[in-house]
Every structure is written in structure tokens, then in C-alpha cells.
Amino acid sequence: MTKGDIIPDWDIQTWLNTDTPLSLSDLRGSVVVVHAFQMLCPGCVSHGIPQAKSIHQAFPPGKLQVVGLHTVFEHHAAMTEIALRAFMHEYRIRFPVGIDRPDPRGNPIPLTMQAWRLQGTPTLVILDAQGHVRLHHFGQIEDLRVGAVIGQLLTEAESISP
Amino acid sequence: MTKGDIIPDWDIQTWLNTDTPLSLSDLRGSVVVVHAFQMLCPGCVSHGIPQAKSIHQAFPPGKLQVVGLHTVFEHHAAMTEIALRAFMHEYRIRFPVGIDRPDPRGNPIPLTMQAWRLQGTPTLVILDAQGHVRLHHFGQIEDLRVGAVIGQLLTEAESISP
Amino acid sequence: MTKGDIIPDWDIQTWLNTDTPLSLSDLRGSVVVVHAFQMLCPGCVSHGIPQAKSIHQAFPPGKLQVVGLHTVFEHHAAMTEIALRAFMHEYRIRFPVGIDRPDPRGNPIPLTMQAWRLQGTPTLVILDAQGHVRLHHFGQIEDLRVGAVIGQLLTEAESISP
Amino acid sequence: MTKGDIIPDWDIQTWLNTDTPLSLSDLRGSVVVVHAFQMLCPGCVSHGIPQAKSIHQAFPPGKLQVVGLHTVFEHHAAMTEIALRAFMHEYRIRFPVGIDRPDPRGNPIPLTMQAWRLQGTPTLVILDAQGHVRLHHFGQIEDLRVGAVIGQLLTEAESISP
Numbered sequence: 001m002t003k004g005d006i007i008p009d010w011d012i013q014t015w016l017n018t019d020t021p022l023s024l025s026d027l028r029g030s031v032v033v034v035h036a037f038q039m040l041c042p043g044c045v046s047h048g049i050p051q052a053k054s055i056h057q058a059f060p061p062g063k064l065q066v067v068g069l070h071t072v073f074e075h076h077a078a079m080t081e082i083a084l085r086a087f088m089h090e091y092r093i094r095f096p097v098g099i100d101r102p103d104p105r106g107n108p109i110p111l112t113m114q115a116w117r118l119q120g121t122p123t124l125v126i127l128d129a130q131g132h133v134r135l136h137h138f139g140q141i142e143d144l145r146v147g148a149v150i151g152q153l154l155t156e157a158e159s160i161s162p
Numbered sequence: 163m164t165k166g167d168i169i170p171d172w173d174i175q176t177w178l179n180t181d182t183p184l185s186l187s188d189l190r191g192s193v194v195v196v197h198a199f200q201m202l203c204p205g206c207v208s209h210g211i212p213q214a215k216s217i218h219q220a221f222p223p224g225k226l227q228v229v230g231l232h233t234v235f236e237h238h239a240a241m242t243e244i245a246l247r248a249f250m251h252e253y254r255i256r257f258p259v260g261i262d263r264p265d266p267r268g269n270p271i272p273l274t275m276q277a278w279r280l281q282g283t284p285t286l287v288i289l290d291a292q293g294h295v296r297l298h299h300f301g302q303i304e305d306l307r308v309g310a311v312i313g314q315l316l317t318e319a320e321s322i323s324p
Numbered sequence: 325m326t327k328g329d330i331i332p333d334w335d336i337q338t339w340l341n342t343d344t345p346l347s348l349s350d351l352r353g354s355v356v357v358v359h360a361f362q363m364l365c366p367g368c369v370s371h372g373i374p375q376a377k378s379i380h381q382a383f384p385p386g387k388l389q390v391v392g393l394h395t396v397f398e399h400h401a402a403m404t405e406i407a408l409r410a411f412m413h414e415y416r417i418r419f420p421v422g423i424d425r426p427d428p429r430g431n432p433i434p435l436t437m438q439a440w441r442l443q444g445t446p447t448l449v450i451l452d453a454q455g456h457v458r459l460h461h462f463g464q465i466e467d468l469r470v471g472a473v474i475g476q477l478l479t480e481a482e483s484i485s486p
Numbered sequence: 487m488t489k490g491d492i493i494p495d496w497d498i499q500t501w502l503n504t505d506t507p508l509s510l511s512d513l514r515g516s517v518v519v520v521h522a523f524q525m526l527c528p529g530c531v532s533h534g535i536p537q538a539k540s541i542h543q544a545f546p547p548g549k550l551q552v553v554g555l556h557t558v559f560e561h562h563a564a565m566t567e568i569a570l571r572a573f574m575h576e577y578r579i580r581f582p583v584g585i586d587r588p589d590p591r592g593n594p595i596p597l598t599m600q601a602w603r604l605q606g607t608p609t610l611v612i613l614d615a616q617g618h619v620r621l622h623h624f625g626q627i628e629d630l631r632v633g634a635v636i637g638q639l640l641t642e643a644e645s646i647s648p
Contacts, residue, residue, distance in 0.1 A: 040245075040252050045207060054468050075248035083202075083245055086237035090202050144375075144382050147471020148478070155479040213630075220630050306540050309633020310640070317641040364569075364576050369531060402572035407526075410561035414526050 001116050001125070005133045010034075010069060011111040012098035014081055016088060022096055027065055029129050031153045036069040036100075036113070036123040039079050039087040047140045048122030049091060054143070055150070056095045063154055068097035071113040071121060076102075126150065129157035163278050163287070167295045172196075172231060173273040174260035176243055178250060184258055189227055191291050193315045198231040198262075198275070198285040201241050201249040209302045210284030211253060216305070217312070218257045225316055230259035233275040233283060238264075288312065291319035325440050325449070329457045334358075334393060335435040336422035338405055340412060346420055348455060351389055355477045358449040360393040360424075360437070363403050363411040365445045371464045372446030373415060378467070379474070380419045387478055392421035395437040395445060400426070450474065453481035487602050487611070491619045496520075496555060497597040498584035500567055502574060508582055513551055515615050517639045522555040522586075522599070522609040525565050525573040533626045534608030535577060540629070541636070542581045549640055554583035557599040557607060562588075612636070615643035 001007060009024045024032065035052035037044035056066040072079045081099060088097060100110035107114065116125070119138045126135040126149055135149045163169060171186045186194065197214035199206035218228040234241045243261060250259060262272035269276065278287070281300045288297040288311055297311045325331060333348045348356065359376035361368035380390040396403045405423060412421060424434035431438065440449070443462045450459040450473055459473045487493060495510045510518065521538035523530035542552040558565045567585060574583065586596035593600065602611070605624045612621040612635055621635045 040248050042252055051468075054466065058466070058468050058472070075245075075252075078242075078245035078248035080240075083237075083240035086202050086240035090204055090237075142378070142382070143467035144378050144471040144474075147468040147473075148382070148475035149471075150468075151472035151475025151477075152479045153475075154472070155476045159483060216628070216630050220628070220634070304540070304544070305629035306537075306544050306633040306636075309630040309635075310544070310637035311633075312630075313634035313637025313639075314641045315637075316634070317638045321645065364572050366576055399569075399572035399576075402566075402569035404564075407561075407564035407569055410526050410564035414528055414561075 001118075001133055001136050003133055003136065006131050007125075007127075007133055008115050010098060011101045011115070013101040014099045016085065016097045016099075017094060018096035022065070022067060022098070024127070024131060027127075028131055029157070030062065031059075031064040031129055031150060031157060032127040032131075033064065033066045033150070034069055034125040034127070035066065036071045036118055036121055036125065038070065038072055038074070038121045039084055040075055041121045043140065044122040045091075048124070049093065051124075051141075051143060051146065052095065053093065055146070059150065059154070063157065064150065066095040068093065068095060069100055069112060070097055071100040071110055071118060071123075072102075073109045073113060073120075076108065126153065128153045129160065163280075163295055163298050165295055165298065168293050169287075169289075169295055170277050172260060173263045173277070175263040176261045178247065178259045178261075179256060180258035184227075184229060184260070186289070186293060189289075190293055191319070192224065193221075193226040193291055193312060193319060194289040194293075195226065195228045195312070196231055196287040196289070197228065198233045198280055198283055198287065200232065200234055200236070200283045201246055202237055203283045205302065206284040207253075210286070211255065213286075213303075213305060213308065214257065215255065217308070221312065221316070225319065226312065228257040230255065230257060231262055231274060232259055233262040233272055233280060234264075235271045235275060235282075238270065288315065290315045291322065325442075325457055325460050327457055327460065330455050331449075331451075331457055332439050334422060335425045335439070337425040338423045340409065340421045340423075341418060342420035346389070346391060346422070348451070351451075352455055353453050353481070354386065355388040355453055355474060355481060356451040356455075357388065357390045357474070358393055358451070359390065360395045360442055360445055360447040360449065362394065362396055362398070362445045363408055364399055367464065368446040369415075372448070373417065375448075375465075375467060375470065376419065377417065379470070383474065383478070387481065388474065390419040392417065392419060393424055393436060394421055395424040395434055395442060396426075397433045397437060397444075400432065450477065452477045453484065487604075487619055487622050489619055489622065492617050493611075493613075493619055494601050496584055497587045497601070499587040500585045502571065502583045502585075503580060504582035508551070508553060508584070510613070510617060513613075514617055515643070516548065517550040517615055517636060517643060518613040518617075519550065519552045519636070520555055520611040520613070521552065522557045522604055522607055522611065524556065524558055524560070524607045525570055526561055527607045529626065530608040531577075534610070535579065537610075537627075537629060537632065538581065539579065541632070545636065545640070549643065550636065552581040554579065554581060555586055555598060556583055557586040557596055557604060557609075558588075559595045559599060559606075562594065612639065614639045615646065 262274045424436045
């Protein structure tokens with residue numbers, strides 16, 4: 001995934017916290033913040049998820065959409081859908097989360113994670129309102145820098161929209 | 163559980179991080195620090211487990227034993243043994259952990275948690291070298307206060323032992 | 325001070341960390357982040373100054389200028405210039421800091437603080453490249469929100485500049 | 487200063503937060519926790535002083551005495567008595583603080599700091615009820631470890647006292 005790319009849509013097995021499935025194409029017009037995580041990844045729990053929750057609370061729905069992507073590439077028997085539901089309840093995650101579809105050919109890395117060439121979790125991917133990748137970061141990243149990218153993309157979106 | 167009580171031994175389904183089962187009676191002579199937790203309890207992950215790990219690292223084995231007690235009273239289908247093993251691997255928990263035995267009569271609260279009348283997780287229980295309960299705390303508790311209790315009990319144990 | 329205002333220039337007794345005095349008019353074309361603080365204000369030391377340092381490190385000089393404003397309105401005998409110099413050395417503050425000019429008529433509140441109607445410290449004021457106040461916040465404010473304002477103003481500045 | 491030493495009494499220019507001067511000999515019978523600090527030392531402000539305040543709040547007066555020692559060895563013109571008073575007001579320091587006496591021969595290191603061979607600030611020195619040094623630590627030290635030493639010394643004091 002390179003900055004400026006249009007990336008393929010995610011491939012989701014099950015959606016949580018949303019009645020209707022989300023797609024990248026339907027989200028055109030909004031800035032999209034994707035937080036790829038695993039529920040048993042310590043860096044996700046201590047850093048990535050609190051950051052995603054803060055973004056979800058700080059910015060107006062409609063102009064920015066936070067989406068969690070549960071990309072299980074290890075401990076598959078532990079991080080099941082039922083476990084994820086309990087985790088999301090306990091950690092009060094309110095934004096939509098999609099479970100990345102397991103590879104039917106047995107690759108432990110799920111399909112979206114493969115397609116997007118994610119290196120691990122947590123990973124933050126931010127897309128502009130036209131769907132281009134504008135930030136792609138594996139590991140921890142400062143709130144200040146994330147905020148600046150979001151501020152930039154919201155401003156660009158406003159100047160473009162009619 | 164009241165301060166000064168001798169409490170019944172734990173009732174453990176499975177031990178992790180130890181080749182031989184532990185018992186309170188075998189641990190007489192050591193200060194015993196029991197950290198009752200659930201792997202999907204946010205307060206355990208952010209506070210209780212780091213504290214238990216710090217205690218485990220700070221005090222000499224032999225005189226003090228840290229024991230984790232996985233007291234699953236909710237989300238039973240999520241917090242399975244296989245999930246706990248993955249969790250302990252990811253969070254680098256090295257001290258012995260016992261899985262509190264589920265109630266065969268279907269009470270969601272496991273047997274040790276019932277017998278000890280624990281209110282929830284995280285709970286810290288500290289026993290002196292004679293097996294009396296000397297601290298029993300539900301929720302967060304300051305390292306300074308925990309350290310003082312441990313320092314007291316180690317000193318008492320030394321003055322008694324031959 | 326209201327959002328959108330053009331504010332009067334600061335009135336500075338002494339500049340530190342800069343060879344030439346700065347003025348708001350000379351800074352037109354740059355986003356300007358003013359951190360009003362007192363060296364003995366606990367909230368400034370724990371929150372405001374680390375945030376100002378992070379902003380100074382995160383954004384390119386030339387497009388954004390961080391300026392400290394030492395607005396001493398209490399403990400005047402303690403927070404002298406010589407004390408401020410020692411403080412800035414110990415806390416490794418590298419951005420320009422201006423000492424707000426004491427009121428010659430004896431009002432304990434210094435002149436810029438009066439003119440800008442600041443309520444206390446820490447206060448963060450962010451001006452766009454045209455010199456309009458775009459953020460004015462007394463107390464703690466999240467990095468995420470500060471970053472978003474900066475990202476917005478840098479983007480606006482870029483779309484305007486030739 | 488070596489563990490087990492009886493150390494010479496402090497040499498204090500001015501006491502704050504106490505009506506009567508304190509002396510080590512008068513404090514025999516109590517555990518004494520000395521926090522040597524400078525008001526413009528970042529590690530003191532972020533770590534040492536909060537720790538000393540926590541100790542002061544956690545343990546019963548009478549059995550344990552927290553004492554601050556303001557050992558100014560740099561930036562003398564900034565860290566004056568009037569500045570220290572403002573600092574202690576802002577940071578809500580309630581335990582007694584003694585200003586280490588400046589060396590009349592012009593050594594920048596004050597007299598107690600010289601006599602005790604302190605390496606810098608923050609330094610924590612803990613004395614048992616008989617006045618022996620039991621902990622001497624320069625830099626940061628974990629609350630858990632400090633608590634354990636205090637718990638030990640309080641227990642020893644209790645077993646000795648009639």
C-alpha cells in the first residue's frame with residue numbers, strides 16, 4: 001500500500017456495530033479511518049483502540065468514519081467472533097468493526113490484510129474523501145500527527161464538496 | 163473473606179506456567195500474592211496484571227509467590243483455556259496461573275471465587291507466611307500500599323523463621 | 325478574544341531563544357501556535373509545555389511557528405527572567421519565548437494577557453496564516469484536537485499561497 | 487553514604503511547613519523518608535515529588551516522617567527561598583521542607599548534600615527508627631520497592647518499641 005493508492009475494498013466476514021455492511025465505495029465523500037487490530041494484541045489494547053475511540057468521539061459523523069478491522073493472523077482459536085463480541089462490550093467500542101475474512105486456502109493471514117499488505121497490528125490507515133490512502137502506519141503513532149492528517153483531509157473534502 | 167482469616171485452598175481446573183499444581187498449604191512459609199483476574203477485564207489488563215508482573219519481578223522467589231487466578235464469571239465462551247493461553251503469551255505473564263474451577267451446578271461464578279466471596283476483578287489477596295489473609299482489595303490499589311504490605315509480611319516471616 | 329478576530333500584537337519585554345524579536349505581523353503567512361504559560365504552573369509543566377514541544381518538533385519550521393508567552397500574573401518575585409532561563413534550560417524548551425511585559429501601572433496581569441483577555445495558564449491560541457484567531461483554549465486540550473486544527477490551517481494556507 | 491550508616495544531621499538554613507526545626511535525633515523512633523530535590527529539576531517534579539506526597543498521605547504521622555530537602559547545587563539565583571515558597575504553594579507540598587545550607591566557602595553544593603555525598607536530584611534516603619540509612623537511591627525508583635522498604639522498617643520499629 002503506497003500513499004495515494006486507491007485500495008481494493010475490504011473483504012468482511014461479519015460486521016459488528018452496524019446494521020448494514022459498509023464498503024469503501026459507499027464511504028466516498030467521507031474521510032475514512034481504518035484501525036486494523038487484534039483483540040489480544042497488547043499494543044492495540046493500550047494504544048490503537050483508545051486512539052480509534054478518541055477519533056470516533058472527536059469528529060462529526062458523516063464527514064469522518066472510523067472503522068475497526070479485526071485482522072486475525074495468529075491465535076485463531078482464541079480470537080473468535082464470540083470472543084471479539086465480549087471484548088468489544090468490555091472495552092466499549094461503539095464504531096463499526098468488520099472481521100477480516102479468513103483465507104479459505106489456509107493462509108493464516110486474512111484476505112484484506114493480504115490485499116492491503118498490512119505488516120501487523122495495530123495499523124492505522126486513513127483514506128481521503130476520494131478514497132486515496134493518505135496515511136498508512138504500522139505501530140504506534142502520535143495523536144498530534146493523526147489529528148493533523150485528519151484536519152488536512154477534512155479541509156480538503158470541504159473545499160471540494162459542492 | 164476477613165483480614166486474619168485462614169481461607170480454604172483454591173480449586174483449580176488447570177494450571178499454566180507450572181509443572182506441578184500449587185496449593186496454599188504447600189506455600190506456607192512464603193508470602194502469597196493472589197491476583198484474581200479475567201483476561202477480558204479492562205482494569206485487570208491496564209492495572210492489575212502489570213502490578214502482578216511488577217511484584218513477580220521485584221521480590222525474590224522462595225520468599226514470595228505470585229499466583230494468578232483466572233476467575234471467569236462472565237463471557238465464559240470467550241475466555242476459554244485456549245484464549246487464556248494466547249493472552250498469557252501475548253502479555254508475557256510468567257508466574258503460575260490457575261483456572262478457577264467452573265461450578266458443576268451451573269452457577270456462573272467459579273468455585274474459588276464463590277468460596278472466597280470475591281466481588282469481581284481485579285482483586286488482590288495477600289496472605290502471610292502462616293496463610294492468614296492480610297490484604298483483600300477489589301479494584302485498583304496503589305503500588306506504594308501493596309509494597310508496604312509485602313515489606314511488612316516479608317519482615318514478619320523472617321523474624322519467625324528459624 | 326473571539327474566533328476569527330485579528331488580535332493586537334504581543335507586547336514583549338524580553339525574547340529568549342531568538343536573536344530577533346518576533347511580531348505577529350512578520351509571521352503572517354505562517355500558522356502561529358502561542359502557548360501562554362507560567363513556569364510554576366503545574367498544568368503548564370505537565371501538559372501545556374510538553375504539548376508545545378511536540379508541536380514544535382512535529383511540524384516544519386517556516387509553515388508553522390510555535391511561540392511561548394510567559395504571562396506572569398502571580399508569584400512575580402519567583403518567576404523572574406533569570407528563573408525562566410534556568411527553567412527553559414532544564415526543560416529543554418527550544419522554541420522562542422517572549423516575556424509578557426509587566427503592567428507599568430501595577431496591575432499584576434501583564435499587558436498582552438490583558439489585551440488578549442486570557443483567563444489563566446496554560447492557554448493555547450492558534451492563529452491562521454492571515455492572523456485570525458482560530459483556536460483559543462484555556463486549560464488542557466487533547467493533542468488530537470490540536471492536531472486537527474493545525475492540519476486544517478496548514479491546508480488552508482497551502483491552498484491560498486501562490 | 488552506605489547502607490547501615492548513621493549519618494550526620496542535616497544543616498538547614500530555613501524550614502518551611504513546620505513551626506519548629508526538625509532534627510534527625512529528635513526523629514529517632516520514626517522511620518524518616520528524606521526526599522532531596524530541586525524545584526527546577528524535571529525528574530523531581532514529575533517523579534520524586536509526587537512520590538514523596540504519596541508517601542506523606544499513605545502512612546500514619548508519628549510512625550513515619552517525610553522531609554523534603556531543597557539541595558540547590560545549580561541555578562542558585564533562580565531557586566531562591568521566595569521561589570521555593572511559590573513552588574510549594576502551587577504544587578501543594580504539605581510536608582516539612584528544609585533548605586540545605588549554602589556553603590559559606592563558595593562551593594556550589596550545599597552543606598548537607600556534601601556531608602551526605604548525594605550525587606544529584608532526585609535522591610531518596612530512608613532511615614530506620616534507629617537512624618540507620620536503609621535506602622539511598624539517586625534517580626527514579628519504583629513505588630513498589632519504596633513501599634516494601636517502608637513496610638519493612640515500620641514492622642521492625644513496631645517489634646522493637648516497648
